[in-house]
Amino acid sequence: MNPQTRTDARELLAALVGRPDAEFHDGQFEAIEALVDGGRRALVVQRTGWGKSAVYFVASLLLRRRGSGPTLIVSPLLALMRDQVAAAARAGVRAVAINSANATEWDAVREALAADEVDVLLVSPERLNNPRFRDEQLPDLIRRTGLLVIDEAHCISDWGHDFRPDYRRIAELIGQLPSTVPVLATTATANSRVVADIEEQLAGGPRADGGVRSDGGVLTIRGPLARKSLRLGVLRMQNSRDRLGWLLSHLAELPGSGIIYTLTVSAAEDTARLLAERGHQVLAYTGRTDTAERESAEQQLKDNQIKALVATSALGMGFDKPDLGFVVHLGAPASPVAYYQQIGRAGRSTENADVVLLPGSEDQDIWKYFATASMPSQANADAVLQALAEAPGAMSVAALEVRVDVRRTPLELLLKVLAVDGAVERVAGGWRSTGQPWVYDAERYRRIAQARLDEQDSMLVYEQTAGCRMEYLAAALDDPTAAPCGRCDNCAGRWFSDGVEREQLDAAAQTLRRAGVVVEPRAQWPSGMDRLGVPVKGKIPAEQSCAEGRALARLTDLGWGGALREIFAEGAADAPISAELLQACVGVLKDWAGEGWSGQDLSAAGGSGGNRPVAVVSIPARARPLLTRSFAQGIADIGRLPYLGELSLAHGGPRGSRGGNSAYRLAGVWDRLVVGPELAASLAEQGVVGGTVLLVDDLVDSRWTMTLAARALRQAGVGAVLPLLLAQAG
Known part of the structure; x- marks a missing residue:
């Protein structure tokens, strides 16, 4: 020394x-x-x-x-x-x-x-x-x-x-x-x-x-990883209503200011809105939050001007507030290691900090998606490498999107993986191939995927263990000093109430019943569509576009999202829409119409720009025809509007499947949704030409099906198209 x-x-x-x-x-x-x-x-x-x-x-x-x-x-x-x-x-x-x-x-x-x-x-x-x-x-x-x-x-x-x-x-x-x-x-x-x-x-x-x-x-x-100031607890509750009700009932009792973590953006936004409406000083913090707003929110929490940030993992590594008093999780992270990293922000300079986990029934579905999101598939990697090898120069990500059917975010992640492996490089103007050979390491990705599954199982064990929770987390990080903490709910008994006030349960239920998500219309065609045989570019002409639409909820929402996830789950049977969902959609239309609503008469609804629908048309559904037709017919019956039927499928109907990128999704439905003779006759008979149509579909994702269906209706003489969807993906 x-x-x-x-x-x-x-x-x-x-x-x-x-x-x-x-x-x-x-x-x-x-x-x-x-x-x-x-x-x-x-x-x-x-x-x-x-x-x-x-x-x-x-x-x-x-x-x-x-x-x-x-x-x-x-x-x-x-x-x-x-x-x-x-x-x-x-x-x-x-x-x-x-x-x-x-x-x-x-x-x-x-x-x-x-x-x-x-x-x-x-x-x-x-x-x-x-x-x-x-x-x-x-x-x-x-x-x-x-x-x-x-x-x-x-x-x-x-x-x-x-x-x-x-x-x-x-x-x-x-x-x-x-x-x-x-x-x-x-x-x-x-x-x-x-x-x-x-x-x-x-x-x-x-x-x-x-x-x-x-x-x-x-x-x-x-060094030892356990922090003596933390009191860990787990409270298993039946559903989102109970978890939100608990939070409303007990947030004010938690020490100081802290962080409420959620697994999805929509859950963070919904929870923050509910808490704020009930008088709690909170702000949402997600990947969609503007950079300046993030900085402001972080500072307000550091200065104890707010009770909590309701955050996704976007509030991640490096956030430094030594006196953070609590961390609550609405839904569990996918591994004990990730959970430890997030709760480790609390109690750094305080003697006591409270940590409560409220697991959700939807957690494992969310884990499943994120577990493989960062791992490339061999087919996608090969397609990217071939496209770059054939290109005369550097290619932008937008240019690659019309050559490989991979969505923007996974495509950018794949390019980074290939660049780190030396197969491609980023240069001025985009990406290019290095010419170096690249072999897909299937065994490596299999081992990583298995490790992710093992971590998920470990998180479930943490939730259910009767032993010391801090000892379990420390052992999960292979800390040789892992030992009972004497403070968690298993060591010292539950230190928090599991009671929920009826008033707060009702408030949570009301929030979860809240329906309606704005669906923005597409405004721009993807670039390079001529390469895929689609002769469009630039802005979508106003005379071909649809108006702003509405969906009942996102699939990731805490409220209606649960029921919708069951309907759209892989392998779920097609069935007519339930009366409960149908009435919820009527509520969406009522809110959308605002003061123009007149009870059961949809024709009095003032849609986008004051337009009032005079008829209902639906998009033909391949996967759930019973659901979509019953949805459209039900809305028409309740609203006392004529249901004119579906658009027709041309050239065998849409190609491809959900999950591709924007350019390929557009190409897959281009010229495949048309106003057939029967629908055209109905539009004329009902005097819809120049009027407004309510366009109904079950699920919106890329918005291209909705856009091209509206385009076909507008070209057939419809004056305005108001999309109404049961669910929005994401």
């Missing part, structure tokens, strides 16, 4: 935390010493709040004093970067970030780097594949970097609960560093399999400079 290193490091720690008597936690100085004096590779696995950032900030300043270049921190989230830059400034560390939210600052950052006025540069893993950054800035950064830090390093691993393809580039980056540059990886959530995977990637292969490391390999420092 170098005594001077410890003296200097402790002075810097005191400045960082603002306390002259500050001392290192067990393992902090050992990690700093390994990096600064030993130039080693180190992995630190410690619970949230232990002080991992102190390790890399102190090490950065010590290395800078010795003449090293700036530290490069690969950090996964904008919120985390903001907090890290602010914390660095308090300690006198000159930290800057390059990310998608501060593009106006990039030139200033480059100038500061060139002038050696930056101690720490934070970048996202995605930035490593930005063509300009990768080609113009990264080579010089690699040459000058004094320390590489990989924050939230479990993302490196296929086995990590928050796998991100771009993180896998870091192994390549490590291999490009000079052999003398130390590397630090940090995470709060890694079991033994993830630790071994990270250690292997940190060790790396042959050095780019020909150097050979002789430092004894990767130093791994693991």
Whole structure:
């Protein structure tokens, strides 16, 4: 040990935390010493709040004093970067970030780097594949970097609960560093399999400079993961009404401010709306939340201006509020590791924090979808590689969409996976093939899929265990110090009430019965449709478009979503619409019509733009004809409107199936929905030409079927088309 290193490091720690008597936690100085004096590779696995950032900030300043270049921190989230830059400034560390939210600052950052006025540069893993950054800035950064830090390093691993393809580039980056540059990886959530995977990637292969490391390999420092301040509990309730009723009854009793996690965006939005309507100060926080609104919401929670954020996993790694008083889950994450990572945000600087899990019956269906969302299929990968190989130059994602039938988000994820494997590369103007061979690793993806299923089973065990809950979570992360906590509901007895006030149950039920989702009309044709034989481009002409529509609910909604999921479940039998669902749809129309509603007469409903429907037409359904026809006929009967029948199918009807991308979905229904002779005659007989038609269908997803059905009706002389759908996917 170098005594001077410890003296200097402790002075810097005191400045960082603002306390002259500050001392290192067990393992902090050992990690700093390994990096600064030993130039080693180190992995630190410690619970949230232990002080991992102190390790890399102190090490950065010590290395800078010795003449090293700036530290490069690969950090996964904008919120985390903001907090890290602010914390660095308090300690006198000159930290800057390059990310998608501060593009106006990039030139200033480059100038500061060139002038050696930056101690720490934070970048996202995605930035490593930005063509300009990768080609113009990264080579010089690699040459000058004094320390590489990989924050939230479990993302490196296929086995990590928050796998991100771009993180896998870091192994390549490590291999490009000079052999003398130390590397630090940090995470709060890694079991033994993830630790071994990270250690292997940190060790790396042959050095780019020909150097050979002789430092004894990767130093791994693991601490106990259990946090003594947390009280864990599980409350199993029958349905969404009961869970929301419990939350309404007991939210005010939970300590301080906290986070309410949900599994879907619609659940977060519905829950936040219900709580706000009942007088609770809460905000929704999801992947659909605007960036500026996210920042504002985070700050309001940190300042205790609101009781809670109702959030999806979008409020993820790096959110830092040491006095967070509680975490409640409406629905369980898919693994104990992911659950531990989320609840670990609470109780970092408080003696007590409450953690309650309210599992949902729909949890496993949601887990099933997300378990394989990040894994490519061989057919899709082969199609992308062939399209890029045949292209004369770089192709944008939009151009690829008319060549491969993969939706935008999975396509972008697949391109990242292929890029990390070296088969494609991102360049100015899009993506291109590298020409390197690529083999689909079916065995690897099979093992990952099985690991995901095992994790789901473990989460179910956690919900049902009679043993200590904290011990179970710590053991799931292979913590050798796992032991009974003495505080959870199994160790000390249930510390929270399971009672629900009748008034709050009624309020929850009323929210769950609330019906109606706006379905926005398509406004633009996908680009490049001529390649698929569809002669359209640009904006959809106003005279061919439909109006804004309505659906009863989304399939992911807490309320009507449950009943709809049963109807549209794989293998469910086709059957006429129930009276309950039909009346709920009438309620949607009533709300849609506003003041123009007159009881049972739909013809008095003021639809979009004041248009009033004079007839009902339905879209022919291949999978559920009984459901769709009974829905349309029922609406017509209740509304005292003529039901004119269905559009006709041409050329064998729509091609393809649900799940493809927008371009292929449009091509699959192009010119295949027409106004047949019988419907045309009915339109004329009923005087509908120039009037408004209510267009009924069972399920809307891509919106192209709805769009082209409306287009056919408009071309047949209908003045306006109001879509009414039973369900909206997603």
